[in-house]
Amino acid sequence: MSSNIVIAIDGPAGAGKSTIARNLAISLNLKYLDTGAMYRAIALYVLHKDIDPQDKDCVKSVLKKVNLDIKTKSNGNNLVFLNNQEITDEIRQPEVSKAVSYIAENFAVREFLVEMQRKIGRDGAVLDGRDIGTRIFPNADFKFYLTASIEERTQRRLCDLLKEGYNTTYNEVKQELLRRDEIDQNRTYSPLRMAEDAILLDTTNMTQKEVLSKLLERVEGHE
Numbered sequence: 001m002s003s004n005i006v007i008a009i010d011g012p013a014g015a016g017k018s019t020i021a022r023n024l025a026i027s028l029n030l031k032y033l034d035t036g037a038m039y040r041a042i043a044l045y046v047l048h049k050d051i052d053p054q055d056k057d058c059v060k061s062v063l064k065k066v067n068l069d070i071k072t073k074s075n076g077n078n079l080v081f082l083n084n085q086e087i088t089d090e091i092r093q094p095e096v097s098k099a100v101s102y103i104a105e106n107f108a109v110r111e112f113l114v115e116m117q118r119k120i121g122r123d124g125a126v127l128d129g130r131d132i133g134t135r136i137f138p139n140a141d142f143k144f145y146l147t148a149s150i151e152e153r154t155q156r157r158l159c160d161l162l163k164e165g166y167n168t169t170y171n172e173v174k175q176e177l178l179r180r181d182e183i184d185q186n187r188t189y190s191p192l193r194m195a196e197d198a199i200l201l202d203t204t205n206m207t208q209k210e211v212l213s214k215l216l217e218r219v220e221g222h223e
């Protein structure tokens with residue numbers, strides 16, 4: 001397997017992108033980049049500064065103060081640093097999830113991240129996000145679009161949040177995922193949509209292992 005292949009994994013929240021992308025990267029000995037973590041890091045910075053995430057000009061004006069760094073742990077997880085401080089766990093907080101889609105519809109933010117993501121991925125990587133196959137790497141070697149029913153995605157995200165100690169309900173999580181998907185799909189710049197040449201996989205009734213095997217089959221079958 002060539003070591004500089006680029007694999008794009010896009011799809012809505014809770015479809016299993018990060019988990020699968022990380023495991024695929026490990027299996028193929030490639031770098032893994034969670035691009036959503038970068039948007040979350042900017043959202044966290046904005047919240048820390050008490051800036052309204054929807055105030056596009058103000059958010060744009062503080063981007064020059066944001067220094068992002070992504071490192072990879074031995075288990076393949078991304079460690080996220082904002083201005084030299086590790087924020088890997090903090091960016092998963094529900095307040096960040098609430099704000100992040102407003103940050104991601106800001107053109108200045110997307111432009112700020114696009115080059116960084118291309119630079120990290122261009123020598124070979126598995127990247128997951130919303131616009132990897134459509135905007136970041138339109139010529140990626142493989143493009144996958146993962147999805148699952150809203151009920152299944154809610155269940156998965158609910159379980160993760162409860163495990164991490166957050167107090168929430170099925171309905172709260174479901175409304176939050178629907179709200180975020182709606183903003184992500186309808187924004188002007190790089191909206192969430194499946195690339196025409198992407199392979200669609202509905203993972204509703206699939207285990208992680210089954211999803212990983214399917215993706216590996218596709219990638220290794222094309223060696």
Ligand code: CDP
Nearest residue numbers: 013014035036037039100101104129130131
């Ligand atoms: O893991 P989860 O599905 O909750 O979301 P994420 O991948 O951490 O991404 C958080 C948010 O960042 C998304 O809801 C999008 O608004 C935005 N995002 C984006 O616009 N483009 C990407 N390539 C990745 C994330």
Ligand code: CDP
Nearest residue numbers: 013014015016017018019156203206207208
């Ligand atoms: O990145 P994205 O928001 O698309 O999903 P994720 O953060 O990877 O979360 C998906 C959750 O569902 C994780 O806890 C996985 O263990 C679980 N899961 C999955 O990813 N894929 C399946 N086929 C079944 C469960």
